[in-house]
Amino acid sequence: MFITLAAILAIVGTLAGGYYFAMRPVILRIAVGPGNSDDLRVVQALTQAFTQAHSHIRLHPIQTDGPAASAQLLADGKTDLAIIRGDLDVPKNAQAVATLRKNVAVLWVPPPAKGKGKKAGPKITKVAQLAGHRVGVVGRTPANVNLLKVILQQYGVDPGKVEIVQFPASDAAEAVRGQKADAYLAAGPLNSKITADAIAASTHDGGAPTFLAIDSAEAIAQNHPVYEASEIPAGSFGGSPDRPDDEVKTISFSHHIVARKDLSDVTVAAFTRQLFAIRQAVMSEFPLAAKIETPDTDKDAAIPVHPGAAAFVDGEEKTFLDRYSDYIWWGLMGLSAMGSAGAWFAGYLKKDERHNNSSLRERLLEMLAAARRSDSTEELDHMQAEADDILRDTLHCFEAGAIEEGALTAFNIALGQFHHAVADRKALLMSMPQNLQRASAQFRATGTL
Template sequence: MMSIKLPLWLRLISLVGIAVLAIGAGLLGYRYYTRPVTLTVAAGSVDGEAVKAMSTIASRLVSTNAAVRLKVIDTGTTLDAAKAFSEGSVDLAVVRGDVGDLSQAQAVVVVSHMVLLIIAPPGSTIDSMDKLKGRRIGVVAGAANARIVDVLSKEYGLDRAKTFKDIDLPDARRAIQSKEVAALLVVIPLAEKYLSLVRSFFQQGPKALPVLIAIESAGAIAQADRAYESFDVPKGTLRGAPPVPDDDLTTLRTSLYLVARKKLGSDLIATLTQTIMSVRRDLLTEQPIFAQIAAPSTDPDAYLAVHPGAAAFYNGTQQSFMDEYGNWIYLTPMILGGMASVLAAAWKFLGIGQPETVQGPLDSLYALARRIRKVDTEAELSDIEDEIDGILREQRSRAARGDETAVDEATLNVAAHRLENLIHDRRTLLATRPAIHTAA
């Protein structure tokens, strides 16, 4: 079967089309692999500050052109944020260590530390947990603080139903002033914004000193429930002069984490962690609470395990240049070699720079043999004999001039003799065919 050679212009257009498709596919692949990855994060708090904080971080990630972006989902409360995370509807969440199901959670950063404060109004005789028996304690954000209430009830023998009453944040001041409750239980970061809010619940004045109640069994509670740790509230935290408390006061503390699902890639979370920690100082101007952003415990037996990607950042074990790009360095020569082969094939396909195949005298003679077998007239045979004579004359002339490319005479004679026999046989065959008369 004869091969069909496409015209040069058609081969060129085909090659350009293939190149355009390859470049387009490469660009699409590059955009796919370099596009920012957006993670959903659930956040919620009774004062809305958790959502504002995460929105600030999300905006900072956009302004720094980070490889990771955040889509903040306002769940209303910390409990609902933990629920959304446990249900798998979000990638990240801002949750307290003592709220919700965290079995699929791994820590990225500690957003803040949440400190338990039990506060009685100025002039109250309640100065210890034992004196709270038979009294009513208002619990701000009761759903989120259900676990800590259970812990205190068990440790101090308090009747949970009779001692603790859930109070909405807007009703806290009214409840304490109307003596509906004898004390308030709040769990807050020790940041000025939240301390000012707590002060506003109570009577103000030079001698109006709220009473902070110590959790003397904080150490034992922390050993029994690792979501908590014993913590000393510094002297003068709630009020400076005169100081409230008047000395360091023992209580409980839990942490507010940004957590990630275990299935998220290490490189992705390492990038997120690095970006958050690097912009932490800038965030302070917008949200002072970010002063408390810190690395979670990387100990293997930590209460909430740190995500491997975050751990790699904190421990300085992120992949080095060779670790990350070693495969590319190894594969690049192979890829370039493959591209060179493709280009060579394309060059050959176009036929650029390739000399046209020149048909030699023997090729011409062999081609005549095929023609002889197909001729139908004496005239065609005569024409072929003339072509044979022309080829023979040209080759003898080259040989006489000393042209090294000339075919030797013996080879030419053999080929010519074979053709003469074919011509003779064809003439004999044509002579035996009956004549064909055409109608006038």
């Protein structure tokens, strides 16, 4: 009994421990950068929201110098999640979880300067006319320079014939206001304040900037799958008149939340579910969270989707019972088998008691036959006392579980018959004369009359 109880407690404890470890919060490291970027602010808002909601998945941000550094951390296995640019080299162990935001390339030319002593800038209305001019790129990341080179090459412009200057995003408006370039390129979301401020800074003397359309966006997307053909709607950057005053064709790329390929499907599915469940709450404090979208689940996607994220998107996420039903079933089977084994072992340990009780029952039946032949009340009393001892031992065996209720019933029948036999024999002996009793006893002792 104690062995069976210990086995049951061990299995229950194992199941309880497994449930605790399955349900405890999981902390995922997420690499994001640079500092003061919109990506970092979104991740910080999500981290706080997950903690306040006591979510199963928690985030631990790791600040980096930018998407390239974040991608390298993921490639080295030093983080679980990372925010990367889709137009940079994607680590081989990275799989998409969500699209954080989409960015558009904005090319524009400031209006010509007016006023006495000011020389009018070159007239640029097309991308192909950028050769021989200076182009300012907003942001220090080399990825934006590579983006410009892709656009120039599509229009047959040798990047070597274009002077490219970069300045920090924080100094974009001041650089544009100082007319440090003939044209400018910015890459960011449509509602980017940095881009809007830089365009506003290029508006002076009542003139409006000229936006350069990338009419070959479809061709660029065909040759470079990380880019997509897109449009900049009229008035996206505010102003009066609208900036731009008409829809402008361009290319776009995405910032992705990616996970290590070897990260648990269950964990990634839980993170994706939490991300989209809490997005609405984060939007009220950080509107950029509204740009978070589900990943591309097509097989030919530029970044393959993580199976856990795909399960959430396709509605095939497994519940707790789906994931652990096999373990629970095998646990119950093991519990049943151990219970049966424990019962057999307990019965095996009590086989000697059962054998002894069986011998006592046989002795009772022998005394039953002897009582019917006895010629002495003293002998009957002696057998009666022995029957009481047998009864006591039998009840002890029954309480200890050595014998079953059926065996106890059979013993009770035999004991009842014995008591009747003793009572009948005593009544017969009491009705016989003393000399007859002695003669009968002598006859049974010697075998002669």
